[in-house]
Amino acid sequence: MKLDARIPSGPLESKWTSFRDHVTLLSPANKRKHSVIVVGTGLAGASAAATLAELGYKVKAFCYQDSARRAHSIAAQGGINATKNYQNDGDSVFRLFYDTIKGGDFRGREANTYRLAEVSSQIIDQCVAQGVPFAREYSGYLSNRTFGGALVSRTFYARGATGQQLLLGAYSALSRQVAAGQVEMHARMDVLDLVVIDGKARGIVARNMTTGELESHVADAVILATGGYANVFYLSTNAMGCNTTAIWRAYRRGAGFANPCYMQIHPTCIPQSGDYQSKLTLMSESLRNDGRVWVPRKKGETRAPNDIPEAERNYYLEEKYPAYGNMVPRDVASRNAKYWCDEGHGVGTSGRGVYLDFADAIRRLGEDTIRERYGNLFDMYERITGENAYQIPMRIYPAPHYTMGGLWVDYHLMSTIPGLFVLGEANFSDHGANRLGASALMQGLADGYFVIPNTLGAYLGKEKLASASDDAPEVREAMAGVQARLDKLLGVNGSKTVDHFHRELGHIMWNDVGMGRSEAGLKEAIARIRELRGQFWEDVRVLGSGNEINQELEKAARVADFLELGELVAQDALAREESAGGHFREEYQTEEGEALRDDENFQHVAVWEYTGEGSEPARHIEPLVFEAVTPTQRSYK
Amino acid sequence: MRLTLHIWRQSGPDDKGRFKTYQLDAVNEHMSFLEMLDVLNQQLIERGEDPVAFEHDCREGVCGMCGLMINGLPHGGYKGTTTCQLHMRHFKDGQQLTLEPWRSAAFPVLKDLIVDRSPFDRIMQAGGFVSVNTGSAPDANAISVPKDDAELAMDYAECIGCGACVAACPNGAAMLFMSAKVAQLALLPQGQPERERRVRAMVETMEEEAFGACTNFTSCEAMCPKEISISAIARMNKEYRKAFLPGRPVGGGKVS
Numbered sequence: 001m002k003l004d005a006r007i008p009s010g011p012l013e014s015k016w017t018s019f020r021d022h023v024t025l026l027s028p029a030n031k032r033k034h035s036v037i038v039v040g041t042g043l044a045g046a047s048a049a050a051t052l053a054e055l056g057y058k059v060k061a062f063c064y065q066d067s068a069r070r071a072h073s074i075a076a077q078g079g080i081n082a083t084k085n086y087q088n089d090g091d092s093v094f095r096l097f098y099d100t101i102k103g104g105d106f107r108g109r110e111a112n113t114y115r116l117a118e119v120s121s122q123i124i125d126q127c128v129a130q131g132v133p134f135a136r137e138y139s140g141y142l143s144n145r146t147f148g149g150a151l152v153s154r155t156f157y158a159r160g161a162t163g164q165q166l167l168l169g170a171y172s173a174l175s176r177q178v179a180a181g182q183v184e185m186h187a188r189m190d191v192l193d194l195v196v197i198d199g200k201a202r203g204i205v206a207r208n209m210t211t212g213e214l215e216s217h218v219a220d221a222v223i224l225a226t227g228g229y230a231n232v233f234y235l236s237t238n239a240m241g242c243n244t245t246a247i248w249r250a251y252r253r254g255a256g257f258a259n260p261c262y263m264q265i266h267p268t269c270i271p272q273s274g275d276y277q278s279k280l281t282l283m284s285e286s287l288r289n290d291g292r293v294w295v296p297r298k299k300g301e302t303r304a305p306n307d308i309p310e311a312e313r314n315y316y317l318e319e320k321y322p323a324y325g326n327m328v329p330r331d332v333a334s335r336n337a338k339y340w341c342d343e344g345h346g347v348g349t350s351g352r353g354v355y356l357d358f359a360d361a362i363r364r365l366g367e368d369t370i371r372e373r374y375g376n377l378f379d380m381y382e383r384i385t386g387e388n389a390y391q392i393p394m395r396i397y398p399a400p401h402y403t404m405g406g407l408w409v410d411y412h413l414m415s416t417i418p419g420l421f422v423l424g425e426a427n428f429s430d431h432g433a434n435r436l437g438a439s440a441l442m443q444g445l446a447d448g449y450f451v452i453p454n455t456l457g458a459y460l461g462k463e464k465l466a467s468a469s470d471d472a473p474e475v476r477e478a479m480a481g482v483q484a485r486l487d488k489l490l491g492v493n494g495s496k497t498v499d500h501f502h503r504e505l506g507h508i509m510w511n512d513v514g515m516g517r518s519e520a521g522l523k524e525a526i527a528r529i530r531e532l533r534g535q536f537w538e539d540v541r542v543l544g545s546g547n548e549i550n551q552e553l554e555k556a557a558r559v560a561d562f563l564e565l566g567e568l569v570a571q572d573a574l575a576r577e578e579s580a581g582g583h584f585r586e587e588y589q590t591e592e593g594e595a596l597r598d599d600e601n602f603q604h605v606a607v608w609e610y611t612g613e614g615s616e617p618a619r620h621i622e623p624l625v626f627e628a629v630t631p632t633q634r635s636y637k
Numbered sequence: 638m639r640l641t642l643h644i645w646r647q648s649g650p651d652d653k654g655r656f657k658t659y660q661l662d663a664v665n666e667h668m669s670f671l672e673m674l675d676v677l678n679q680q681l682i683e684r685g686e687d688p689v690a691f692e693h694d695c696r697e698g699v700c701g702m703c704g705l706m707i708n709g710l711p712h713g714g715y716k717g718t719t720t721c722q723l724h725m726r727h728f729k730d731g732q733q734l735t736l737e738p739w740r741s742a743a744f745p746v747l748k749d750l751i752v753d754r755s756p757f758d759r760i761m762q763a764g765g766f767v768s769v770n771t772g773s774a775p776d777a778n779a780i781s782v783p784k785d786d787a788e789l790a791m792d793y794a795e796c797i798g799c800g801a802c803v804a805a806c807p808n809g810a811a812m813l814f815m816s817a818k819v820a821q822l823a824l825l826p827q828g829q830p831e832r833e834r835r836v837r838a839m840v841e842t843m844e845e846e847a848f849g850a851c852t853n854f855t856s857c858e859a860m861c862p863k864e865i866s867i868s869a870i871a872r873m874n875k876e877y878r879k880a881f882l883p884g885r886p887v888g889g890g891k892v893s
Contacts, residue, residue, distance in 0.1 A: 548748070
């Protein structure tokens with residue numbers, strides 16, 4: 001597997017400019033001749049589909065939901081970062097770049113991260129121009145808030161529904177192109193395989209989720225913007241339908257999978273309440289601006305939180321990290337919450353929870369101000385738990401939320417399969433081993449609005465693409481393979497439901513491949529996942545047929561892929577004998593319990609290559625070279 | 638708690654459909670409504686029966702995918718709450734619940750509790766956007782927007798497109814959905830250039846679909862899980878009337 005990141009030469013701050021100055025351009029007449037498939041209509045997919053259509057490409061967009069407007073970017077609450085420096089508090093492109101590289105524990109690629117910081121400002125211009133109603137001050141200018149891992153206020157927001165507003169902005173741009181005939185929109189379509197012809201990505205196989213029919217679609221390039229794979233944990237903050245299938249099938253077709261073990265466990269989620277739990281709900285990180293995290297000093301405390309005197313409360317983040325306090329990055333906040341719960345200080349019936357307390361902020365600012373800032377989050381908390389967080393502290397606990405790992409891409413966002421581009425959370429590129437808050441929305445839109453429109457032309461302008469049709473043997477082979485797999489799932493007719501297997505996989509992942517990982521635990525996890533996968537194919541029960549709406553069949557195909565991916569995540573975690581960001585190996589920690597990197601041996605991207613059914617995947621590396629920054633031990637004290 | 642569920646079962650668009658009754662024991666008060674249905678479905682699969690098809694995705698009240706008529710009310714009729722965020726503590730032991738899909742000519746049933754809401758997408762495609770190409774918009778602070786306007790626009794922009802307004806309306810009108818977008822964009826400076834064209838096109842498309850007309854029942858507002866105010870409809874009506882004043886641009890360089 002050849003890993004050429006194709007990073008432009010020259011100093012960091014001029015790489016993107018010089019790339020755009022010299023990249024091949026296609027004339028409008030030639031753009032019209034090219035077709036592109038975009039899978040996923042979240043921030044990355046919708047913004048890419050809309051922008052490419054505006055440029056004149058013929059776009060076919062696919063999503064599994066009933067409408068493009070429902071992709072899970074919609075659930076992002078807190079905000080989007082940009083280096084506007086409207087607050088005049090010292091922000092700059094370099095600072096956002098540095099915070100992101102440092103937040104990622106120096107495991108990201110400098111050039112990509114710098115470009116992200118560079119285009120962040122334009123994203124805000126773009127979204128405002130679309131009519132996104134961002135929060136404003138009485139001056140009429142845009143308002144900002146602070147997010148974890150930063151000392152400046154650079155986060156733009158729309159109440160607690162920033163993702164929704166940005167996605168509806170992208171969806172509106174997409175709708176305009178659908179109306180103009182530039183985008184052919186295919187909703188309720190499950191993309192189940194990638195078609196590769198002559199070594200190049202040329203199409204997809206998808207199942208029409210209403211009729212059950214399999215369809216093939218061919219084009220000159222394929223863009224996957226299908227999000228992350230945190231649902232491998234069963235319980236996560238992802239939507240129920242979020243899945244790894246498209247990128248996993250691409251991996252099996254030859255795309256390198258980079259850093260699968262880098263996963264983010266978000267510190268502020270509503271704790272699990274029972275075995276029937278289907279998902280975990282996030283409470284925006286922005287709450288940590290005004291909320292104070294604490295646990296009782298006494299183990300097994302039984303008093304109600306408001307009855308515990310100040311002296312008996314342990315504000316552990318403020319004590320341990322005086323500089324950043326409650327605003328430390330997510331991986332640090334999550335690990336500390338786990339530590340105090342493991343030590344027996346956890347709260348709530350399960351003992352897996354810590355308090356997030358707004359009493360001080362309400363005293364300081366008044367309840368009205370807190371309601372204006374976070375009202376919808378407090379309402380949501382009350383709907384789910386039945387508790388009023390204006391009066392008693394919220395209970396929170398970490399939950400799987402985001403995956404920094406994903407398909408390997410170069411500077412052009414192209415995978416190891418020519419013509420296959422990967423955008424947003426589905427790729428690995430910008431966040432290293434840990435993502436800072438309010439940076440996912442930024443990356444999704446940067447990739448879709450600003451990067452792919454510049455890089456796609458470079459590929460299409462140079463490659464001589466033979467014409468491809470739905471009759472190509474590669475298409476027929478992919479269609480037959482998908483059909484056989486669905487038939488197999490329907491044919492097992494075993495005794496256990498799909499959810500049973502997914503839940504079991506989640507238990508294994510959470511216990512041994514979650515916040516704390518060890519060699520012994522990972523080895524056991526790999527063995528248990530293999531065993532569970534075997535049981536799945538012998539004993540899963542999927543009722544009904546393939547020729548109708550069959551939600552169990554949809555789930556079964558996804559869980560089958562998660563059962564393969566889970567093993568690769570564990571393998572990657574086992575091979576990475578260091579701790580970095582969200583990847584915490586118990587054997588590698590500082591005396592204070594922080595992640596201990598091994599730059600000498602692991603300052604690289606691990607890229608996994610599929611080598612066939614039943615054969616061990618091959619681990620390749622892309623060394624990370626730091627020219628503008630010097631990797632240090634991260635400190636938030 | 639123990640519940641009796643009367644659930645609409647319909648195998649496909651051509652099936653007539655019928656209610657089927659299920660008993661469900663050991664429902665936990667902390668479960669969400671959809672988790673209660675998950676538990677039912679697991680039991681049905683174990684018994685070899687076809688599970689109930691229903692739509693859902695984010696389960697955080699924002700994607701707009703879920704939506705059931707619970708005892709005749711969209712999302713159960715609890716203030717500001719989608720079906721996925723409705724928890725079982727609102728129900729009593731021994732209660733009977735009737736679950737149906739949205740009932741509207743414009744939203745045909747695809748299976749069980751799933752309906753086709755694609756008319757909403759077509760209304761948006763008619764004009765629910767600002768016609769600006771990406772890449773080189775002016776600085777975001779170049780045009781200031783009064784805070785109150787931005788807040789009000791945001792109130793309307795919070796629509797999740799679930800369709801509860803249509804399901805709630807005795808006429809099956811889509812006015813609240815459509816007007817929320819018109820009102821949002823009419824309030825912001827970015828939405829001005831196409832203001833008249835937008836409202837005309839969106840109303841026209843809405844009327845081409847099988848939605849009914851608005852006769853001010855206001856049940857849409859009462860049932861909206863995002864509590865969107867019917868002032869949106871008043872704003873839209875004003876926009877619509879203004880769009881027909883003589884000399885207004887109607888697109889293609891023409892005026893009315």
